[in-house]
Amino acid sequence: MVLVTSVRDYINRMLQDISGMKVLILDSETVSNVSIVYSQSELLQKEVFLVEMIDSISVSKESMSHLKAVYFIRPTSENIQKLRYQLAHPRFGEYHLFFSNLLKDTQIHILADSDEQEVVQQVQEYYADFVAGDPYHFTLNMASNHLYMIPAVVDPSGLQRFSDRVVDGIAAVFLALKRRPVIRYQRTSDTAKRIAQETAKLMYQHESALFDFRRTESSPLLLVIDRRDDPVTPLLNQWTYQAMVHELIGLQDNKVDLKAIGSLPKDQQVEVVLSSEQDAFFKSNMYENFGDIGMNIKRMVDDFQQVAKSNQNIQTVEDMARFVDNYPEYKKMQGNVSKHVTLVTEMSKLVEARKLMMVSQTEQDLACNGGQGAAYEAVTNLLNNESVSDIDRLRLVMLYALRYEKENPVQLMQLFNKLASRSPKYKPGLVQFLLKQAGVEKRTGDLFGNRDLLNIARNMARGLKGVENVYTQHQPLLFQTMESITRGRLRDVDYPFVGDHFQQGRPQEVVIFMVGGTTYEESRSVALQNATNSGIRFILGGSAVLNSKRFLKDLEEAQRISRSGSHMV
């Protein structure tokens, strides 16, 4: 809750002290930050009668001086330039400027220079520079997410931009929480190390006064880890509601775009909202698996049908009056029911068409259980199967390669060749590129539970006990990391501290930032962990929210740049 409430508090504070009709001006990133926590009707209650983007506002020449302008933008140089022009030719009566991150003095100077007509009333920094989708999960929605995989020598400016944006986002989260953390990072990742060090510099040196909050008995922990330590989770197919929607259809800022599915009739090709804050059914079902969701939806539909039947039975004037009274509720219920029914129906169709039950079973076996021979057979069979799509074939081979990288290289080669011959769109060498980035030498954590004796024993015990549901048996590596933190056993060797900070005992608040992106399966893990009330509150964040499509796209981009980079070198 805490992330969502802080962004809402920031927005409330922005709007409450300014009276009269207002226009809210956002940029392409802050529009996501605001839209995901604040609704249009709430804006109307605060007398904000127009919302515009900073790009389009200079186009129109209408002067609307009866409106007061409230700007909420990121302090980037492009935004400052646009703002300069708009201040020099003011269209609105008053200008209140709110920036989502730290301003440089030079930027303030530039703005002061262009404010010849003295329309600016206040300039504030309100640190809502992240997208708070769920109570314990935030993202930075970065477009060039793939840059984290590229070594610094190939594209130094790109990596610098990536790192700056991540540091800004993390700083904003801690400013919103009013904490200054102890920072640890994953030793094997250069990008994570760089980000951790730059964050430490910002919090303890450059802006040390701003971050100097009241100390609590134990400092919170910021752990910066790399996506490549767990490349398995984004590749797996998902079966819990929120993760499944993102994997099969796509969830962006808590919105689902049904237009992407071609098979729907025209009137259903809309966008729908899946927000745990506003939709009680979604809140109670977002982490449930597909079978349970089906049952719960059926129950919801039955309830709705009962209400609908009683509504049709109108005989007296009283009934009429009652119907009209309850109509808004009824309409809302109907909209909700139809939304979930449509989503689940579409996902069922996709599961059927892509034979995902079969594919996912093999995927889960590859991720969780051993047996190289059997795995090779299963993957080969699926590769030969015509109805398995290209992307699923690619994922299977990748999962096999990640697990059995060192065992039986001949069979591995055979799989590569088969993949290349069967999938015309497959970019050759992508699997090898993945192994170079995230292979067994690059990883810190015990991804498959086969390094450490304790983990092997645990796995065997789990195998003997049997699993509740074959399709959701995978636990992301993050789960083990969180357990280690809870027990105070996160190894210094693998996750060193930045600088000379140390942690006494266990932290009570932990922010885990995953460079390269998080997945909804991991966010579910965090939410379930927090629900156990272990005394530690975990918050998860990433540079993007991945599904298998996005992860593969990032890999392809990174591969392309590395190739062109190596040509240049």
Add this chain to the structure above:
Amino acid sequence: MATRNRTLLFRKYRNSLRSVRAPLSSSSLTGTRSGVGPVIEMASTSLLNPNRSYAPVSTTEDPGNSSAITVGLPPAWVDVSEEISVNIQRARTKMAELGKAHAKALMPSFGDGKEDQHNIESLTQEITFLLKKSEKQLQRLSAAGPSEDSNVRKNVQRSLATDLQLLSMELRKKQSTYLKRLRQQKEDGVDLEMNLSRNRYRPDEDDFGDMLNENQMSKIKKSEEVSVEREKEIQQVVESVNDLAQIMKDLSTLVIDQGTIVDRIDYNIENVGTTVEDGLKQLQKAERTQRHGGMVKCASVLVILCFIMLLLLILKEIFV
């Protein structure tokens, strides 16, 4: 949550830069100020805030007030929206009065209760009239054509429509509870009468007429009158309920359904963009059809024909 105020630094820079600029362009500065248009000084305005009193936009406060803000004259439709909000506020206060009157009328009283009924009737009618009037005025706020001003108007419309809808729902709830209690009272009254008459009345149906004496007749007549009156009241309440149902139906198109995609800020921004683009396309299409329109073609053909005829005439004159 932490924030940082940079206004002081900003003002410092601005002042120092102004003193640098001032000797060069002092005259142009004042020129640009007054060139903005008719300007009204005011201290603060709270246009449509339901919690505070409605201060009209055009009050002229002390112009010498250093904290006065110059705001341009708002467009005409703002007056309409102000009127609506004033009406809504009035309707609210009347609803409170109505609540009290309902409670008073339901209490058992010795008097006839006719003035209470009259009071309730008049209040209800006033409120319904105010709501209806506001709703009609609300329709006037719609604007044609895609522009930023029309978006503002649409949003103001939506906000007022939400307020109106809440008010009318409240009114209906009040009325329906009053109706229910009235009905209960009526039934109790009739039951009471029925019980009384039954007690003195033998269950012999053939002797129906003989058994009724004058006392019972007058009692039955009185209970009939009471029930007729109550029927009338109920009928009136039902009428106003129907009126409000109509208002609700019209408003439901304007009010945003919370939690749906229409309630998302980013969706509304994108749609504005597309409607503006669509509007542009429509305009372009209209221009094209007008240019290639039948009328234009006809007219140009006729003109050409005229020229040809003229030429033929001249040629005829020359050669003949």
